[in-house]
Amino acid sequence: MKKITGAQAFIEALRCEGVTHAFGYPGGAVLDIFDAIMDARDIQFILSRHEQGAVHAADGYARASGRVGVCLVTSGPGATNTVTGIATAYMDSIPIVVFTGQVPTHLIGNDAFQEADIVGITRPCTKHNYLVKDVCDLGRAIKEAFYIARTGRPGPVLVDLPKNVMNSTVNFKYPESVNLDSYCPTYKGHQGQIRRIMGVILKSRRPVIYAGGGVTLADASRELAEFARKLKLPVTTTLMGMGAFPSGDPLSLGMLGMHGTYAANMTVTNSDCLIAIGARFDDRVTGKVDEFAPKAKIIHIDIDPTSISKNVKVDLPVVGDCRMVLRGMLAELAGKDGDLAEMIAQTEPWRREIDAWKEQQPLRYCRSEIIKPQYVIEMIDEIAPDDTIVTTEVGQNQMWTAQFYKFKEPRHFLTSGGLGTMGYGFPAAIGAQAAFPGRTVIDIAGDGSIQMNIQELATVVQYNLPVKVMILNNGYLGMVRQWQALFYKKRYSHTSMAVSPDFVKLAEAYGAKGLRVTRPEDVKDAIQEALRIPGPVFVDFVVDPEEDVYPMVPAGAPINNMLLV
């Protein structure tokens, strides 16, 4: 074993973890690490233009690829700039490891230049975090950080690296295993409980699956599809679960909740057996909790015990990995062909009732001479290749994408669900594009949100990441304006984007391409052209300024109480 510096050991540790990409921004406290990174040709480093962008990129990389995203920034302001990105990943259970520089250990607590107690600041929004005070602990801390980030219910982990730790020397050996007595997630569901829930499901007459992001995180969408099809169970997904079950499947109900489909919300409300899989009963899903699935026995499969009975009382919980539990549930069907046939026959009227709801109130919008944002999304869906990765910003653009883009595969739709972070989509697209250079990556953006991390235009140009940003430019903070229209007597308090840049010129100023579309008949051509251009493109779709997202359940109302178009 030879002596190396903490910074070199850090690079060695990343290699051992199989890290091939890192996103970040340098500064005084991480000079040693950046010096070492210059020699690490096997790790592609992408310099963002703001640390928030770097964290979202690491997050987008993780969501698209299923691998742990890595981010490296300096101390103080560099570290505090990561907080929104970390909180975003935390809310959606995304595995990332964020490395922050820190002032030398002897200065910690002295209000030193660029000192921030980032471990203290991020304690409530990380799965766990570390301050490495001794270079001998570096390997163990990094090993544990990656392990904790990707196992159990995944999440962000932060590792704070004081400058003197990184430039001192160490006999380095990366640990082969972690030794964490107090952390052992449950993967295998309780067999007896799985048998019990299968008993309940087979006897149900109005069952529905409510699937969330946990299905994607557990790579369980194939098992979910097999299970749903075998039992002919209708499936609704959360925003985070979009793509975990193919949208085009006849059993698919689309999204549920505040902007969910009529069929999904009616199905859940009238169900006698709600099977929640990797979902957490968020208030945007449940609406008024007391009236959520009021007639249903509630089955909940989740790897995180704290999710169970947190918001809604669960009748039959199973703590475990969604994929393993679904496999267990499928195995329980062996030798029960009779019960299965009986159940499928008995639930036929229920499926017909659901089909009637779908027919009565499909998702829809009115065409006009002005471009409708929903139309743009339908056309993107029609034109973009099947393996396209779509990210969104937050607001109406996000809800319309969830409603009108027919996601068929998991990890094709990256969006900030839990925190609802405007400015997420563009840098997340950078991360996804870095993971999959050959695939089409599209950020469906709002004119407000895109301005929150627009500096990343320089990043896509520098690294020639051909991300396509489709701006649904309604001239408003549209989602907030919609609430003002519906619940505040159309008093549009500070929601007009009265001044926005000329997005075409802006893209060009950065060295990217810009297109503008003002007529519905030009939408398709513009999308095709954007996809044809080899580099990054901004397309500014000037859309109907006052189009609203429907259906909509007013906040706090039961979800069958929908405002329809």
Added chain:
Amino acid sequence: MRHAISVYVDNQAGVLSRVVGLFSGRGFNIESLSVAPTLDPAKSLMVITTTGNEQVLEQIKKQLNKLINVIKVVDCADREYVEREMILVKIKAEKETRAEVLRIADIFRAKVIDVSPKSYTLSLTGDKRKLEGFVEILTPIGIIDFVRTGTVVMAREMQGRRKLP
């Protein structure tokens, strides 16, 4: 409902703040808290008394278990247990009341741990109710200073027997 929970944690910097932050961040209540290393110096034991309905307590226990540095969570309500806390009271003790203070101390089996011409400092251990009774009796005499620890608890070895007073 008042509830005591024993939480075994890694004896490391920042762990207390993780636990306390969890309570404040999620709106759980901490009534009292006592922390000290266990016989194994790598671990500490925190005894937290809290209030909340069954669902809240369930969440508290699960959320505590989810913290990486939490090794074990033991809910005292699952077993019979003994509990103690301690108070120190500095009480006015001038001519007229000196003897009476000592008499009260004797009745409660409190100890005199410091003496001055005008005061006594008493220490008393016991469960919450005993301590509250003691303080109530002393208050009219004139409490000068008062400090109270958090609760510590231990499961009874022989469950289902009468408790010693």
